Amino acid sequence: VTIRESLEVRERLESGATLPAEWYVDADVFRLERERIFEHTWQCVGIAEGLQSPGDYLTATVAEVPVVVVRNKAKGLRGFVNVCRHRCSEVVLEPHGHRNVLQCHYHAWTYDLDGQLISAPRSDREPDFDLADYCLVPVQVGALGPYVFVNLDLDAPPLAHYLADLPERMRVDGLELDGLVYNGHWEQEVAANWKVVVENFDECYHCPVAHPGFSKVMEVDPEGYRLEWGTWTSRAVTPLRTYPGGPDGHYPYDVSGPVKVGQFAYLWPTFTINQSPGPRAVTAFYMVPLAPERTLLVTESHIDPTTPDAVVKDRTDFTREVFNEDVVLVESVQRGLRSGRVRHGRLLLDSERLIQHFQLLVSSALDSSADRGC
Numbered sequence: 001v002t003i004r005e006s007l008e009v010r011e012r013l014e015s016g017a018t019l020p021a022e023w024y025v026d027a028d029v030f031r032l033e034r035e036r037i038f039e040h041t042w043q044c045v046g047i048a049e050g051l052q053s054p055g056d057y058l059t060a061t062v063a064e065v066p067v068v069v070v071r072n073k074a075k076g077l078r079g080f081v082n083v084c085r086h087r088c089s090e091v092v093l094e095p096h097g098h099r100n101v102l103q104c105h106y107h108a109w110t111y112d113l114d115g116q117l118i119s120a121p122r123s124d125r126e127p128d129f130d131l132a133d134y135c136l137v138p139v140q141v142g143a144l145g146p147y148v149f150v151n152l153d154l155d156a157p158p159l160a161h162y163l164a165d166l167p168e169r170m171r172v173d174g175l176e177l178d179g180l181v182y183n184g185h186w187e188q189e190v191a192a193n194w195k196v197v198v199e200n201f202d203e204c205y206h207c208p209v210a211h212p213g214f215s216k217v218m219e220v221d222p223e224g225y226r227l228e229w230g231t232w233t234s235r236a237v238t239p240l241r242t243y244p245g246g247p248d249g250h251y252p253y254d255v256s257g258p259v260k261v262g263q264f265a266y267l268w269p270t271f272t273i274n275q276s277p278g279p280r281a282v283t284a285f286y287m288v289p290l291a292p293e294r295t296l297l298v299t300e301s302h303i304d305p306t307t308p309d310a311v312v313k314d315r316t317d318f319t320r321e322v323f324n325e326d327v328v329l330v331e332s333v334q335r336g337l338r339s340g341r342v343r344h345g346r347l348l349l350d351s352e353r354l355i356q357h358f359q360l361l362v363s364s365a366l367d368s369s370a371d372r373g374c
């Protein structure tokens with residue numbers, strides 16, 4: 001993406017046009033996004049529930065780089081590129097587990113929980129071999145409540161810098177990350193570019209049309225639906241409907257509870273955190289870009305442990321229903337973008353301002369003249 005192209009796109013974005021359709025299918029753009037966005041930003045890799053004791057670990061892939069996050073002996077979280085310094089096998093293969101040391105499954109080079117190489121079979125026969133020269137490559141680790149993040153760039157500002165006042169704003173509207181219990185995980189691969197998924201998340205213009213169940217619970221008209229954004233985050237807040245919408249006159253789940261508003265927050269580039277009215281509960285939803293037209297969607301859910309089982313089930317069904325409706329939408333958009341017959345869409349900024357905010361971040365990040373510290 002040349003400077004001239006970036007500036008041209010930027011001008012169009014300011015006036016409400018969307019990013020060019022080819023940015024959602026082109027392998028070169030995807031590669032550039034990896035270099036300029038995903039190698040320098042905070043990516044969620046899972047939850048901390050399985051990382052309580054020294055030696056507990058999880059593995060993930062960030063910008064096509066295998067990573068491992070482990071609880072060390074000092075009880076801190078450490079993160080490493082999960083690639084052996086011997087001959088580049090992944091050190092750990094399992095998605096999560098517990099180990100006293102990180103021993104490579106290929107030739108048993110063995111690293112401690114701080115990434116130091118502590119043994120390499122037969123290396124004592126090599127005259128110049130010093131274990132200290134071959135520690136695992138570190139990555140940054142951060143956390144928000146139970147969510148664990150990794151940043152491949154050791155010079156990137158901390159996660160808190162990007163979150164800024166978002167956690168406090170969410171707390172004011174009832175988002176509680178402490179005292180909840182884990183309520184399950186699901187993931188699904190979809191045939192859409194990651195940006196299509198973010199953009200679908202960033203607006204509720206489609207809610208009355210595509211989410212009848214959701215629209216029974218929360219106000220979805222522009223007067224009730226508040227949008228706000230900061231440098232790296234954005235958020236929509238909407239109250240519980242005072243009466244259920246729709247002809248059948250009932251809510252899809254029991255909405256009684258302390259939480260009176262829905263909120264849907266986004267952190268650049270691929271993380272969202274969400275709350276629906278009713279019992280205290282939170283759902284994180286994040287994306288792992290796999291290819292220009294393939295994205296893994298991951299959902300992690302937590303809920304107040306006193307919530308009755310029937311309510312937990314109804315809420316889980318509700319969330320899944322909205323998720324499934326969104327999958328149909330994003331895959332449909334992807335087919336339209338791939339056609340290349342409509343190069344720029346047109347945002348309605350009153351309802352879709354957060355998409356513009358997101359697309360400006362994308363275009364700035366890809367602008368070859370921009371500071372890479374995005």
Ligand code: FES
Pocket residue numbers: 084085086087088089104105106107108109
């Ligand atoms: S590649 Fe890891 S020990 Fe050989």
Ligand SMILES: [Fe+2]
Pocket residue numbers: 200206207211322325326
């Ligand atoms: Fe949706």
